[in-house]
Amino acid sequence: MDELDEQILQELLANGRITVTELADKVGLTRISASRRMTTLLTESGVRVIGLAHPAVVGLPVMAHVSIDAATPVQGLAERIAQDHRVLFVSITAGIMSLIAEVRAQNHEELQACIEDIRNIPGVTHMRTSIYTDLLIDILHPAQIKDLVLDKLDLALIEILRQDGRTSYTTMATVLGISTGTARTRVLRLLDSGIVKIGLTWRPASQERVTRMGLGLRIQGTAAELVKSLEAIPGFTFLASSIGQHDIIATVHGTDASSALRTVDQVRAIPEVIHVETWIHLKVVKEEH
CATH class of the missing domain: 3.30.70.100 (Alpha-Beta Plaits)
Known part of the structure; x- marks a missing residue:
């Protein structure tokens, strides 16, 4: 793992759902190179991007x-x-x-x-x-649990994020039988409210x-x-x-x-x-x- 890989890990730690375009801009790579680097890290280094909710x-x-x-x-x-x-x-x-x-x-x-x-x-x-x-x-860091109001769809989305914090909205929508827009809106609400955090751990x-x-x-x-x-x-x-x-x-x-x-x-x-x-x-x- 070189210095560039470490920079990518730091960006993932700050925002586990960062887009490839955003990542490329931050670390000074082309979109293709950034995608290749990130994919290699997530498949070979033992790093996982996951969503964490309070138990x-x-x-x-x-x-x-x-x-x-x-x-x-x-x-x-x-x-x-x-x-x-x-x-x-x-x-x-x-x-x-x-x-x-x-x-x-x-x-x-x-x-x-x-x-x-x-x-x-x-x-x-x-x-x-x-x-x-x-x-x-x-x-x-622990998620927020104050004034917690979640339904079955929220819990299903949380479970998907717990397994892979970078799962695309399209994949979530397909798995749960909802629209991509609904998946995006619900996930952003979970993240913005602090109920779910996205970050790094190791296998x-x-x-x-x-x-x-x-x-x-x-x-x-x-x-x-x-x-x-x-x-x-x-x-x-x-x-x-x-x-x-x-x-x-x-x-x-x-x-x-x-x-x-x-x-x-x-x-x-x-x-x-x-x-x-x-x-x-x-x-x-x-x-x-």
């Missing part, structure tokens, strides 16, 4: 972070946990625990059932759970390109007071307040271990942070948004 928008308002220790080889265990549709994220980690999973559920009963199912898998020896109370930063198979570090914080005071200090530190792609093992759970992305560690040191320097537990994501087995 509550898609009917999954209850979220939990689950740390799992194991007495068996973890690859097979991680793959088995990943088969559960209630588990949206599974990672093999280096740290106190062997695996990290993220569960999203319709209610607390479904969350409890999922946690019990994981606990009963042979090889699982110990689990620690923290329930998210507020999603502060997600990989694309799990390409995660070795980046260093991903998890942090579990114990703090003094409230998470709301601390979040402004944390948001000023570059590198966070996930930040949530929680109840349980940790007061705040965060994820830091870095181009290498050194950049991730610099972020962690900045967190440790905040007076309100009284304890930091860290883990490295060695292999992301499943990641859905």
Whole structure:
């Protein structure tokens, strides 16, 4: 990936639905060259352009972070946990625990059932759970959920964007049996209102390109007071307040271990942070948004 590719990624990060013509103007390429470069990035680099909506928008308002220790080889265990549709994220980690999973559920009963199912898998020896109370930063920042009024068509469009944030209006219209104009109007409303954000993430198979570090914080005071200090530190792609093992759970992305560690040191320097537990994501087995 060269400097021009990095520029294209930055433009996609700023506007995941940027047109090829707009992209060409911004990076100084012909339309054909810009299209070819972007297509190559999206097919070969592991980058995905997706739409992200707050979990509550898609009917999954209850979220939990689950740390799992194991007495068996973890690859097979991680793959088995990943088969559960209630588990949206599974990672093999280096740290106190062997695996990290993220569960999203319709209610607390479904969350409890999922946690019990994981606990009963042979090889699982110990689990620690923290329930998210507020999603502060997600990989694309959280969507708005205030005054939320969505119908079945909105939800269908959101699901298409979750799979591919650059899906054309014509394709959406064909899939859903609506006019292209309706698809465009509805999607622009979702984007303008902040219900859906479009941005970049990486396919799990390409995660070795980046260093991903998890942090579990114990703090003094409230998470709301601390979040402004944390948001000023570059590198966070996930930040949530929680109840349980940790007061705040965060994820830091870095181009290498050194950049991730610099972020962690900045967190440790905040007076309100009284304890930091860290883990490295060695292999992301499943990641859905």
